[in-house]
Amino acid sequence: MAKSKLIPTSIDATLSLLSAGHYVGDRSLATVLFLALRMGRPLFLEGEAGVGKTEIAKVLAETLGRKLIRLQCYEGLDVSAAVYEWNYAAQMIAIRLGEAEGNTDRQRLEHDVFSERYLIKRPLLQALEPDPAGAPVLLIDELDRTDEAFEAFLLEVLADYQVTIPEMGTVKAAHPPIVIITSNRTREIHDALKRRCLYHWVGYPDAERELSIVRTKVPGIAEKLSAEIVHFVQALRQQELFKAPGVAETLDWATALSELDVVALDPATVSDTLGVLLKYQDDIARLDGTKVKELLDDVRAQLRAAE
């Protein structure tokens, strides 16, 4: 039996669990995560793209030694892709073989064909299965991409942690999985679903926390460069942009710049690599050379003042 860690017993323990997984979170996140784990409620994380919502589930699975089951939502997601599907090809062969053997008992045939052998388990059903490593972490990613019908279906699954397969019966989880739901808020998720979850808004981190995220995730980055990067991105988020850069973009940029052996930011380098941070042409066009220089000067002045 694989050894899995028990869920943390206090908010501080949750915080250290996160940092053990190289996730730099704040206390509010640790609190809501701790409550979700202890109360056995799904955790609903909402926030802009690239602030580390999905990462929380990954870190949780890794540090707790649980299996991570991920259900990526998309438009048109249905039960056969999310819960289960029958292996029709194998079933048809079984029927034909049964006929060839002269087996004409319909009841028997039906029973054989609709058995677990021919069942293809999709993420939601997998998450309800007993696991020697402990209840798995079920990540339902970007729920806002799918439609209301699927949300309504989830209500049932999340309330009782069970699904019904008409041909076989009801599958109920002995130990409910740890459920993490994320949403980018491209539409409002229905209150009925949110009511069953603990809600947390994952915002952009402040400069201090972002700095420690960069230094944790991009080891070997120069101290001065990382400070400049973080403060520049923080300043960029204050601008009127169509899409402000997330933490993921900061990390990409930090990695790119340290790969390029840059020691300090200068306007030319920033302009050349701006495509890593900003993903809309309008936003890139808005930040021309003079604007970048202006921002950089501000950042430098700020850093000098802090010293």
Place this chain on the structure above:
Amino acid sequence: MSDKPGRLAENIVYFARALRAAGIPVGPGSVMDALEALRVAGVGSREDFYWTLHSVFVKRHEHTILFDQAFRLFFRKRAYFDQLMAMMLPQVVQQPDNTPPPPAAKRVLDAMFKSEAKQQPQEKKDVEIDARLTVSDREVLEKKDFAQMSAAEIAEAKQAIAQLVLPLDEVKTRRLRPSRHGHRIDLRRTLRSSMKAGGAVIDLKYLGPKTRQPPIVALLDISGSMSQYTRLFLHFLHAVTDNRKRVSTFLFGTRLTNVTRALKAKDPDEALAACSGGVLDWSGGTRIAPSLAAFNRQWSRRVLSQGAVVLLITDGLEREPGNQLGFEMDRLHRSCRRLIWLNPLLRFEGFEAKASGIKVMLPYVDELRPIHNLNAMKDLCRALSADGDGKAEAKYWLNKVA
């Protein structure tokens, strides 16, 4: 705190009530959850206590700020709570009492009604002309410009609007459903139905795409030049909101206001009153470009997903159309599935896209339609489903100017 669980429970119940008054929907279930969460967390510090309650009571990002205020006030000094509550949230406490509405809302209501009252004396002549040419009152009503209607006629028009049925303008989704003429074999149903016959005959069943109505996003200009129309358009949007699932409505004059929630009230008058309560720039100037910019930045990603149709209702009379207007229109056009511009100015026979604002905006819209009388509204309802005659296309109007 934990040594007296009875007091704590009582406090949480009061706090939940305070949150409810502040406008956060908190049910009794959440109170139970909160008590359990506090028991589980065994809270020590104030910060932990705050975030524990936050995780249970707050279900929307917007509510965080309300929660924060309520928490600060409540847990500082309970005794002053009731007084503070009244001071803190005058705008969200909606008690059904008999106090007169706040002056702001009243002024807005007055502003809305005044323009209709003013209109009354001068439009008498038009009624006669129309009456001579047509046969029934209903037809008169249908062709009459909203701006020229009397109060009584407006009341009738409202009823007619309430009865407008939006057709099922459906778009294909990627979801499949059983269909006789579908394009994919539904193996599940096929297998089940062949089992009926013992597996001897394989009776193929098919799946076809499922359709649904796309979301509608309406952006309604409420500036002075549109004031004669806004009230009826709001009625129209209320009727639309009433029978479709996903309709978002925004009002803009000099600033953008989201009135989607206000329009969800069943009674149209109630819904409109709720609307006017939240709007500050009624019948003022127009700043189309900044309003569109605000929409693009704050809302477009949240409401324009899943193939939304945008109804932009404005006369396009921007005072100084700079580069920004074209830029924001372009952004809006590229974010939605279809951008339909409803312009009451089209009521004039010889309308040509000459005003500079209109010229700037036209290249970015898919359709330009009139919306000044009931017939035009009916046409719109029809147009939402069909592709329409070429006349509505923006290109037609552009060519006309050229």
